[in-house]
Amino acid sequence: MRYDLIIIGMGLSGLMAAKTAAGEGKKVLIVGKGMGALCLLSNTIDVLGQFPKIIRMRDNLFQWIKDHPQHPYSKVGLEKIEEALNSFLSLFPPPYSFQTVDHMNCLIPTGAGTLRPTYFIPITMVEGTSLNEGKALIVGLKGFKDFYAHYVADQLKCRGVNVSLSDLLHGEITTTYLGRLMEKNSFIKNIGREIKKQLNGENLIGFPALLGVHDPIQVKNNLEEIIGAKVFEIPTLPPSIPGMRIFNRFKEWLIQKGVTFLLGYPVSKVTLKGKKCEGIEVSHPPVTTSYSADRYILASGRFMGGGLEGTAEKIFEPIFHLPIPQPQSRGGWFEKKFFTVSPHRIHRVGILTNNAFQPIDERGGLILENVWVAGSILAHHHFIDEKSREGIEITTGYWATKKAME
Amino acid sequence: MNKKTWPKSNADACIRCTTCMAVCPVSRVTPKFPGPKQAGPAAARFRRPGEPSADDWIDLCIGCHLCDMVCSSGVNVSELNLIAKAKYLDEKGRPFRDWLLTHSYLWGQLGSFFSPLINLLFKNPVIKWMGEVILKIDRRRELPGYEFLTFRQWFNRKPTKGNPKIAYFYGCYTNTNEVDVGKATVQVLEANGFEVTLPPQRCCGIAMLGNGDFKGAKKMARYNIPSLLNTIHSGSKIVFSSTSCGHMIKHQYSHLLSIPSAEEVAQHLFDVFEFLRNLKESNSLNTHFKELSLKAAYFTPCHLRALGMGIPALEILRLIPGLQIDQIEADCCGMGGTFGFKKEKYEISEEIGKDLKEAIDRLNPEMILTDCEGCRIQIRHLTGLKVLHPIQILRDALQNDG
Numbered sequence: 150m151r152y153d154l155i156i157i158g159m160g161l162s163g164l165m166a167a168k169t170a171a172g173e174g175k176k177v178l179i180v181g182k183g184m185g186a187l188c189l190l191s192n193t194i195d196v197l198g199q200f201p202k203i204i205r206m207r208d209n210l211f212q213w214i215k216d217h218p219q220h221p222y223s224k225v226g227l228e229k230i231e232e233a234l235n236s237f238l239s240l241f242p243p244p245y246s247f248q249t250v251d252h253m254n255c256l257i258p259t260g261a262g263t264l265r266p267t268y269f270i271p272i273t274m275v276e277g278t279s280l281n282e283g284k285a286l287i288v289g290l291k292g293f294k295d296f297y298a299h300y301v302a303d304q305l306k307c308r309g310v311n312v313s314l315s316d317l318l319h320g321e322i323t324t325t326y327l328g329r330l331m332e333k334n335s336f337i338k339n340i341g342r343e344i345k346k347q348l349n350g351e352n353l354i355g356f357p358a359l360l361g362v363h364d365p366i367q368v369k370n371n372l373e374e375i376i377g378a379k380v381f382e383i384p385t386l387p388p389s390i391p392g393m394r395i396f397n398r399f400k401e402w403l404i405q406k407g408v409t410f411l412l413g414y415p416v417s418k419v420t421l422k423g424k425k426c427e428g429i430e431v432s433h434p435p436v437t438t439s440y441s442a443d444r445y446i447l448a449s450g451r452f453m454g455g456g457l458e459g460t461a462e463k464i465f466e467p468i469f470h471l472p473i474p475q476p477q478s479r480g481g482w483f484e485k486k487f488f489t490v491s492p493h494r495i496h497r498v499g500i501l502t503n504n505a506f507q508p509i510d511e512r513g514g515l516i517l518e519n520v521w522v523a524g525s526i527l528a529h530h531h532f533i534d535e536k537s538r539e540g541i542e543i544t545t546g547y548w549a550t551k552k553a554m555e
Numbered sequence: 556m557n558k559k560t561w562p563k564s565n566a567d568a569c570i571r572c573t574t575c576m577a578v579c580p581v582s583r584v585t586p587k588f589p590g591p592k593q594a595g596p597a598a599a600r601f602r603r604p605g606e607p608s609a610d611d612w613i614d615l616c617i618g619c620h621l622c623d624m625v626c627s628s629g630v631n632v633s634e635l636n637l638i639a640k641a642k643y644l645d646e647k648g649r650p651f652r653d654w655l656l657t658h659s660y661l662w663g664q665l666g667s668f669f670s671p672l673i674n675l676l677f678k679n680p681v682i683k684w685m686g687e688v689i690l691k692i693d694r695r696r697e698l699p700g701y702e703f704l705t706f707r708q709w710f711n712r713k714p715t716k717g718n719p720k721i722a723y724f725y726g727c728y729t730n731t732n733e734v735d736v737g738k739a740t741v742q743v744l745e746a747n748g749f750e751v752t753l754p755p756q757r758c759c760g761i762a763m764l765g766n767g768d769f770k771g772a773k774k775m776a777r778y779n780i781p782s783l784l785n786t787i788h789s790g791s792k793i794v795f796s797s798t799s800c801g802h803m804i805k806h807q808y809s810h811l812l813s814i815p816s817a818e819e820v821a822q823h824l825f826d827v828f829e830f831l832r833n834l835k836e837s838n839s840l841n842t843h844f845k846e847l848s849l850k851a852a853y854f855t856p857c858h859l860r861a862l863g864m865g866i867p868a869l870e871i872l873r874l875i876p877g878l879q880i881d882q883i884e885a886d887c888c889g890m891g892g893t894f895g896f897k898k899e900k901y902e903i904s905e906e907i908g909k910d911l912k913e914a915i916d917r918l919n920p921e922m923i924l925t926d927c928e929g930c931r932i933q934i935r936h937l938t939g940l941k942v943l944h945p946i947q948i949l950r951d952a953l954q955n956d957g
């Protein structure tokens with residue numbers, strides 16, 4: 150099968166690349182070995198979380214780009230970063246939309262009871278950003294082990310309760326099971342009444358991020374009506390229901406636009422001729438299928454998704470075997486202490502690119518003419534420390550694809 | 556871990572990331588099943604060949620493969636579950652009901668011949684009640700009726716035409732219960748200039764495999780593979796219209812059942828819409844479609860996902876003028892082949908189905924299209940809507956010249 154563009158990787162950067170190309174009417178194939186990390190890690194959209202709350206994000210980015218000329222954000226540029234983020238936001242029209250608090254980082258409570266800086270948040274989390282001492286009641290559910298209300302509440306200096314319901318009497322309860330129950334009116338009624346009984350002056354309810362997969366706003370409204378107080382979502386341990394909402398929305402939109410969506414099988418081989426990629430093979434034992442395109446986007450993620458792999462001696466990129474500049478030996482991968490101020494060096498390695506996100510070698514020579522690279526696999530960022538994961542994925546996925554289509 | 560070289564058990568490749576927990580349809584509707592991460596890799600580490608099975612919930616895995624699809628670490632979760640399920644059922648013993656449900660191919664011919672009577676009996680509440688009490692087949696299920704003239708009989712009475720040859724694996728259900736799916740497949744292929752042949756074939760064995768009966772499934776495979784191999788050696792490709800049969804032959808025969816030459820057969824075996832998409836790609840698809848003013852919704856069967864070819868039916872159907880087709884946003888219909896007929900599992904099956912029904916209600920279509928017979932049975936049961944194989948609609952759109 151022949152396409153205009155083939156995207157390797159189904160994380161946020163790959164999805165964003167697919168959206169960008171499909172939005173321009175291109176024939177697109179997106180292939181993912183697995184589902185990417187959206188449903189694990191992403192609840193909100195971080196852009197540059199390490200900056201204080203009081204500065205506008207635009208000014209943060211302006212300064213950041215000035216100070217870090219090699220960073221992926223600097224290659225995208227301020228104007229295109231905003232364009233890319235807007236393109237992402239356009240997929241989520243109200244009611245379930247994403248927003249900022251005054252165009253600055255905001256702090257949201259997490260399932261660990263900490264306050265975490267982030268930028269775009271779904272509307273279901275907004276009330277959590279203005280948490281005052283004692284104002285909120287944090288609610289957990291008996292039998293649900295991925296959210297400890299008292300632990301969270303203690304740290305937030307609020308009160309926590311665990312409600313127990315007869316619907317939940319069977320041993321272990323999973324996130325998706327609860328997320329589904331929350332979409333049932335009878336369950337909401339029961340849990341709403343239970344929570345109402347527990348109120349003691351609080352006018353805000355912190356609830357694990359489980360307000361349904363399909364229509365969280367409806368669930369939130371129903372719950373609020375019964376309790377008589379505002380409800381906000383707090384991210385839990387993975388899997389992440391807010392992440393699933395993002396993934397499902399992309400998937401629905403892309404399939405609607407005619408994108409071929411190939412989830413579950415790895416790219417086993419690429420065919421190169423000179424500086425051009427001529428095709429890929431997707432392996433599905435015992436069959437291998439060939440696909441080709443004019444252009445390719447590599448958005449295969451880092452170690453967890455298999456975009457980068459490590460042996461005892463070295464780190465490599467397994468699909469195109471693009472060079473990965475890295476410390477001489479394994480001894481240089483990590484700092485002496487696990488928790489350090491400066492990030493471990495291994496987290497900075499990645500693929501070098503020119504300003505158009507095409508892969509280059511250490512002397513700046515172009516390696517492949519029809520391949521562009523996007524997302525966390527890029528070098529010169531440290532998204533954990535910068536708190537920039539989703540921002541990098543969205544903006545590079547968008548801009549690398551725009552460049553590829555020029 | 557590379558999915559290319561899946562060993563029989565690769566539980567240790569699991570990094571416990573929980574991605575699979577986001578998609579499992581069974582653990583989404585019942586806390587009785589702990590979900591793929593626990594049921595597959597986590598429990599597999601404690602299972603020893605000589606020791607008795609400890610997990611009685613293993614039988615609740617519906618075998619949808621969704622967990623396998625989303626795992627970036629290449630863990631073959633559903634396969635780990637299937638192996639554990641087979642061991643569990645070997646120890647516990649299988650009810651006669653399971654034998655009945657998985658051997659329907661044995662009396663398909665008889666069923667067709669006596670269809671007027673059987674179909675009446677199948678609708679009879681007393682019979683259904685007895686079925687539930689004695690066999691534990693849930694009485695809330697409609698038992699699929701038989702057709703008097705089988706597909707093969709229809710085919711043999713029909714003049715042949717066209718060139719080159721293309722072989723068709725139709726599967727039991729098409730042969731005796733949904734003959735029009737077979738007719739439509741033949742008619743579409745003929746409209747594209749092919750001569751259709753029917754190689755000797757038996758049940759693919761997927762129902763047995765799903766019930767942990769490896770031996771029975773292998774028996775079927777050992778009959779089908781030599782026959783299909785002959786067909787291939789005579790220079791013909793093979794298409795299937797049932798995504799379940801197709802997935803079974805193409806991907807399970809070789810890897811899970813180790814049937815000799817299954818790998819060779821797999822290279823020449825195509826889903827009928829995948830085959831048509833290839834024709835489209837080489838500009839040789841017959842696209843003389845008449846307008847169909849219809850609002851339909853398409854559902855992607857699990858085995859179609861697992862075939863890893865995208866959604867070719869959707870791509871082809873979108874070429875038909877006037878046909879508005881939306882994709883239903885739901886994973887897994889809950890039928891799981893024979894799973895949904897069993898009394899002890901009916902409720903789980905129906906709960907999964909409810910999510911699908913809600914997704915259908917949001918679209919409000921006139922008709923549903925889906926490539927798998929199990930999904931069609933379930934969706935008819937859930938919605939009462941008309942549910943067809945997409946090939947039937949494509950055939951309708953092509954019937955304008957004659």
Ligand code: SF4
Binds near residue numbers: 569573591626
């Ligand atoms: S089986 Fe795969 S998806 Fe599931 S927890 Fe393990 S690594 Fe993650």
Ligand code: SF4
Binds near residue numbers: 580582623
């Ligand atoms: S095969 Fe389907 S039902 Fe079984 S564990 Fe995997 S996702 Fe769940």
